[in-house]
Amino acid sequence: MMLRLSLLLLLLSRSAYSTLLGWVESPGYPTGYLPHASLNWSRCAPKGHTLSIKLIHLDLEDSHDCENDAVKVFSNGNLIAVLCGKREFEELESSVNPSLHSTSGGCLTLTFHSDYSNIKRHTGFRGFYTDQDFDECEHNNPDNKCTQFCHNYIGGYHCSCRHGYYLDADKHTCTVSCTKDLSGLREGDISTPSWPSSYAENANCQYTLSVEDTLQLELHFSQDFDVEQSDGQCIDALRIETPSGTLGPFCGKTPPPSPLLTYSHHVQIHFTSDGYGTNKGFTLHFKTTEKVCQAVVTPHSTLTPQQPEYYPGETVTVTCELGYVANTQGTQTLISEYTTTCQITGVWTPTYACEPVDCGFPDIPEDGILELVDSDDRHTLYKDQIHFNCSSKYYTLEGDDTYTCSASGEWVSDGGKKEMPKCIEVCGKPEKLSTSVGRIMGGKDAKMGQIPWQLLIKEPSRGGASLINDRWAVTAAHVVENVQDTALRLYGGLIDGRKADRSPSVVMDSEKIIIHPGYIKGGEEPTNFDNDIALIRLASRVDLGPNLLPICLPEPNRGLVEDEQGTVSGWGTMGDTRVPAILKYAQVGVKSLTECQNTPFIPKTNKRMIFTNNMFCAGGERTDSCEKDSGGPFVTPMLAEGVDRYYLTGIVSWGAPCRERQYKGYYTKVENYVDWIKNTINTIETS
Incomplete structure (x- = not known):
């Protein structure tokens, strides 16, 4: 009994403020715990206090890693001890109990469990828990934020400062009172606190100087300058603030240039230090002089004449600079230079900022084919760059892809072009080809996408046309000469003419029809089909795809070679009155000039048809175009594997009736009209 009381008195003597809160022990203590026994215990300390457990007895079954019977202690949910076996009080007091405590205001949790057996009848454990004041002022305690003196009391602590310091608003930091308003003084001295002794830690000094607006302040620093610096970085710092900006920070052993001309009548001097160091600081003498104007009116500009400084009245x-213009506050004229005068107050009047030239957002079509790369980042100022590409693989960029905002306010490409690039249709490149050929009159059936430029006209006269870009088609003039009010419907992206009004065909309406001015309407029995060509402007841009692509125009005056092979296609009759459902195509060869000049007679009038240099003829054995193929394409080279690009060499124009001719048809020679086609399109598109 006396031993237990002595141990208790010894433990209680550790803290005068400790209060015994209670005991914690294993079930059945001290007679022994039963198998499968358990205990869950938890307590929390109030703010500014800690909770600790002092074990005075421990007798549990011993096992590897205490996996059988065990006491576990947690501090704020973190495991701090796992105990088993038997330990004497002295060992508990020296190696176990010192760690069994919570943080300030924290919680302790103790758990106990036993397994299925307790053969040796171990007695268990017993300890008591105490709530005691936490000493925040203890050395190395992170909760102690006092910069000078710390005073502990039950449940908390407070800070105090040495003589000459005061406690800042955070109630922890000791600093000095070094803020002074020296407004009105034309001359005086400023030093760091305690100069020439080491300046105070945690200093935050502000000195205000203010004189008449016709004067400026000069700062003359002593060469004895010592502000803490480490690895080139300012630990403590001196900064000088004027209305035009901040000078500094200054630190190390080198003072600011002296005299330091502020060019201002109002200056604030800031000095800050951290909580360490033994540096001396600085001292300076301030005085005033008459104001002058600085040799800078606005950034990005130069002055003429150039001087170090200017006196009132000088102009x-x-x-x-190149690429900058003066912001004249809303005037319409952009100027790159202006005149200004130094005022008695040391300011320039007038003052206009030199700002980067703004090229504005470039004009690009709204169709979305030509697009800006990263267009969300729309910088349009001098030297900014924009990048273009085409949004569809069926177009290629014509022109440069990168443009820079120039000093003249215009977008200029890397190649020196001012015109924006264009997305030009990829022409004459079908994605699907077949090398087998036949004659249109009973010839070979085309496959979808094999002749993607072929268009069908059903009314008022059945015929064909060719797509030459996403807004224009070309056909024979005699096919559309009787169309009223430009009301023409064309079909593309198909091979079955019976399904022209159904998907997947593309239905196109005309907006304008331009017949070549040299074409003469021939009446019921025409003998002259010279200039048999017409352009059709579609009402809207078509969406190009694998089944609807344009054919290329040939080079002007390229010349045709006798026996040159090409491919003609259409939905024309097959030598009788039958009209095929599926698009036909055939290989035909160009005839000689002599053979072409041997034109057929018109049966009713017995007049010979007229042949001109704007035509050529072509055909083969049992192979030819026929009625209702008019306006359709004759392309070279002939459809075959390995061909890079196809060109619209001819337009089906005229010939003797299919059953009467010797497999020879006449075609409009497109190479003679390339300039007319391009000029006509350009005139209408730009009007």
């Missing part, structure tokens, strides 16, 4: 010319 200069401000010239903005």
